[in-house]
Amino acid sequence: MRIPFHHEMTYVPNSPSKLFFFCEEEPGSGGETPIVLSHIIYEKMKETHPDFVSRLEEHGVTYIMMMSNDDHPSSFTGRSWKSAYMTDDKKVAQQRAAKLGTKLEWTENAVKTITGPLPAIRFDKGGERKTWFNNLTGPVNGEDKIYDKDIFIELGNGEVVPEEAMRDCLKILEEECVSIPWKNGDIMLVNNLMVLHSRMPLLKPPRRILASLCK
Numbered sequence: 009m010r011i012p013f014h015h016e017m018t019y020v021p022n023s024p025s026k027l028f029f030f031c032e033e034e035p036g037s038g039g040e041t042p043i044v045l046s047h048i049i050y051e052k053m054k055e056t057h058p059d060f061v062s063r064l065e066e067h068g069v070t071y072i073m074m075m076s077n078d079d080h081p082s083s084f085t086g087r088s089w090k091s092a093y094m095t096d097d098k099k100v101a102q103q104r105a106a107k108l109g110t111k112l113e114w115t116e117n118a119v120k121t122i123t124g125p126l127p128a129i130r131f132d133k134g135g136e137r138k139t140w141f142n143n144l145t146g147p148v149n150g151e152d153k154i155y156d157k158d159i160f161i162e163l164g165n166g167e168v169v170p171e172e173a174m175r176d177c178l179k180i181l182e183e184e185c186v187s188i189p190w191k192n193g194d195i196m197l198v199n200n201l202m203v204l205h206s207r208m209p210l211l212k213p214p215r216r217i218l219a220s221l222c223k
Contacts, residue, residue, distance in 0.1 A: 011207040013044065013181050014143045016200050016221055019071040019123045020108050023141075024221040027198040027205070031190040036212030043198065043205045044185040046139035050129060052180045053140065057173045061129070067164035069142055070124035074159070077117055089119045125164025132202060139202060144169060145177050181206075190217065 017023045029041070054061045075089040089112075093101040098114065105112050105121065113120040128142040144161055161169060187208065188196065198205055200221075 010209050012143075013042070013145055013185070013204040013206045015046070015141055015204055018141060018143050019110075019126065021126070022223070024200050024223055026222040027200050028220040028222065029194075029196040029198070030218045030220075031192055031194040031216075032218055033214050033216035034190050034192045034194075035210055035215035038209050038211030039215040039217075040187040040189050040208040041196070041205055041217075042185040042187040042208065043203050044181055046141060046202055046204055047132065047135065047137045048184050049140035049177065049180055049204065050138050052184070053173070053177055056176050056180070057170075060170060060173045063163060063165075063167065064128040064142075067167070068125035069128045069144065069161050069169075070122065070164055070166075071126070071143070071161055072123075072159070073121045074118050075121060089121075130201065135202070140204070141201065145174060145181060190215070 015023065016027060050061070075087065075092060077088055077090065079088045079091055089101055090096045093104045095101055095104070098112075101119075102112050108123070109126075110121050110123040113122065128140075128144070130139050130141040131137070132139050142161070163169065181204070185206070
C-alpha cells in the first residue's frame with residue numbers, strides 16, 4: 009500500500025519540525041520515500057486554483073476522522089481511539105483530545121474526532137515564503153475518494169474540498185517529487201515544515217525504516 013504525501017501531524021497545533029529516518033533493513037524492491045518541497049506545491053496550486061487557495065488561506069481546514077474501538081492495521085488510519093489517546097477511559101480520552109484542540113463525538117462502536125479549523129497554508133519565516141502545510145491529498149472527499157474512507161477534510165467554514173483541485177494537486181505532487189531509495193544504514197533528515205513525504209508500495213519485503221519526530 010502506498011502512503012500518500014503528507015506532513016507529520018498537521019492536525020495538532022504544534023507539529024514536529026524535524027523528522028529523522030534510519031534504514032535498519034533495506035527493501036528488496038519498492039518502498040522508496042518520495043519527497044517534495046511544500047512551497048512549490050503552494051505556488052503551483054495558487055497558479056492553477058487561485059480561488060480555492062484563497063479560501064484555504066482565509067478559512068483553513070478541519071480534519072474529521074472516525075476511530076473505532078479496535079485497531080485495524082490494514083488501514084492507513086487504522087488506529088483505535090484507545091491507541092491514539094493511550095487509554096480505554098472515554099473521559100480521559102476526551103481530556104487528552106481537548107488539549108490538542110480536538111472535539112470527540114461518541115457513537116456506539118466508534119468516535120468522530122473533529123480538529124480545527126487549522127491553518128492549511130503556513131509562512132516559513134526562514135525562507136520568507138508560504139508552504140502547503142496540510143494533508144488534503146491523503147483523504148479526498150466524494151465519490152473519487154482515494155484513500156481511507158474513515159477520514160476526510162473540509163474547509164474551516166464547512167465547504168467541501170473540490171475534487172478537481174485535489175486531482176490537480178496529486179498530479180503536481182507526482183511531477184515535482186524526488187523518490188529516495190533506501191540502503192542499509194541510510195539516514196534522512198526531513199524538515200517537516202517545508203517538505204511533504206510519502207511512501208511507495210513495498211514490492212519485495214523486508215523493509216524496516218525507523219523514524220523519530222522532533223520538535
